[in-house]
Amino acid sequence: MSSYLEAAAAMGTGSLHPGGFMHTLRVLQRFSLSKEDIILDVGCGTGRTACYIAKSSGAYVFALDNSEEMLRKAKYRAEREGVQIQFVQGDASDMPFLNNVADLILMESVLIFLPAVAVINECFRVLKKGGILVSTELFADEAIPLRAKEQIQFTCGLSSIPSFKEWLKMFLSAGFTRDDARRNHLPGPLENLVNVLYPDPYQVVSRSVSTSREINDIVRKYHWLIQKYRKFLGYGTFIMKKV
Ligand SMILES: C[S@@+](CC[C@H](N)C(=O)[O-])C[C@H]1O[C@@H](n2cnc3c(N)ncnc32)[C@H](O)[C@@H]1O
Incomplete structure (x- = not known):
């Protein structure tokens, strides 16, 4: 990781x-969404x-991640919220799931850290016919300076930052059809303030954060880079259907 x-x-x-x-x-x-639906939150x-x-739909939710620490915090959240989730x-x-089982798969900023094509194919396998994949991913314009791209990739451990078109091509090549695909601009510091309206009541900060300079540095550097090169970056919302 x-x-x-x-x-x-x-x-x-x-x-x-x-x-x-x-x-x-x-x-x-x-x-x-309803309690009849099977939803996977991947990553x-x-x-x-x-x-x-x-909580909002009563759907049967599986939540998968490979990080023990993330899952520990996710389980704590589920307990506090009083919801049933199958954590994996x-x-x-x-993924340890059968073929054609999920109605909806969500992946929010996950593919960019992974061999994206393999994971998209895996989602296609696990989704039911008619099922939907919703993916939210950072993209970079072709005009982004190579040095900027490299700095972001290095800081976040990304193998690449695809363009919007490259993301779309990956989904279509896996066999998905396009339900909707949108480009969104990255919010600036002021626009980001809107998230103050949605504070996370169950954020658990590990003790290591107060003692590790590395953790603070890496998060600060990430935010600094994203703001510095914001005009070359955006994020896509890809809503793709398995027909
Ligand atoms: C940027 S975080 C996004 C987390 C979450 N989707 C959200 O929006 O808050 C990426 C997540 O992908 C998980 N991840 C990374 N590699 C993974 C893998 N190979 N399999 C499953 N999860 C993975 C990380 O542990 C992390 O929780």
Whole structure:
């Protein structure tokens, strides 16, 4: 795991994806989920989205992550919220689920850390026919200076930062059809303040954060880089269907 993801796990941030929890709420409004649905939150982190779905819809929710620390915090959240979630420690590129079982798979800022094509294929396998994959991922414009791209990749442990078109091509090549695909601009510091309206009541910050300079440095550097190169970056909301 990259040291950025380790730092993120220690910080315990609830919605660790571009757009934050507000974006999650906006995307989920599109679906009328019910207790008949089987939902997978792949790379669930500290489980904020998974818990929200379980609570608001009664759907049967599986939340998978490979990080023990993230899952520990996600389980704590589920307990506090009084929701039932099936937590699974596993690898997104080889998920312990049967073929054609899920109605909806969510991946919020996960693919960019992984061999994306393999994970997209895995999602295609696990989704039912008619099922939907919702993915939220950072993208970089082609004009981004190579040095900027390298710095972000190195800091966050990313193998690449695809463009919006490259992401779309990966989903389509796996066999998905496009239900919707949108470009969003990255919020600046002022716009980010809106997330103050959605504070995370169950963020658990590990003790290591107060003692480890490395954790604080890496998170600060990530935010600094994203703001510095914001005009070359954005995030895509990809809503893809298995027909
Ligand atoms: C940037 S975080 C996003 C977490 C969560 N989706 C959210 O929006 O808050 C990426 C998550 O992917 C998880 N992850 C990374 N590699 C993984 C893998 N191979 N299999 C499953 N999860 C993985 C990390 O542990 C982390 O929780």
